[in-house]
Amino acid sequence: MSPAAPSTDFVAVINEYQPLLRRVCRLYCADADDRQDLFQEVVLQLWRAWPKYVPQEGAKLSTWLYRIALNVAISNLRQRTRRPQPASLEGEALHLAQAAEPIGYEPEEMAALYRAINRLSEVDKAFVLLYLEERTYEEMAEILGITQNNVRVKMHRVQEKLRQLLTQPA
Structure with a gap:
């Protein structure tokens, strides 16, 4: 169940941590278009996981963001390496x-x-x-x-x- 419009909390978090998320994308994609696609996929997966996010005592929000961003980036890299390479x-x-x-x-x-x-x-x-x-x-x-x-x-x-x-x- 996802709301029709993103919550302001989610948007604020993405805006605050956008540099972190973009660095993950930069590390896993050399091409600017691929980086943008990966960034969008990371944000989508964060949006899907956002309703289930429950801060744990002593845990940082950035840890949760990193974990999801890295998992999405690694999955994306694996998918790209399985695709046939262009000539x-x-x-x-x-x-x-x-x-x-x-x-x-x-x-x-x-x-x-x-x-x-x-x-x-x-x-x-x-x-x-x-x-x-x-x-x-x-x-x-x-x-x-x-x-x-x-x-x-x-x-x-x-x-x-x-x-x-x-x-x-x-």
């Missing part, structure tokens, strides 16, 4: 596509970081996102549903992978 670019078109700057005007270091992050597994990307959002290990554990010790171990491994990817020639 690859050839010749000059391929050269132009590879030489193109990333969406927006990011510094080269940021572009290199996103390229390295995109080479990580979907789960490792979630760790990176939470780390970049300066989430504590406790918050990461709660969002990802694992122990803090497991977060520490996985974060160390992800950081090592990123270091290797960033030092490898492109």
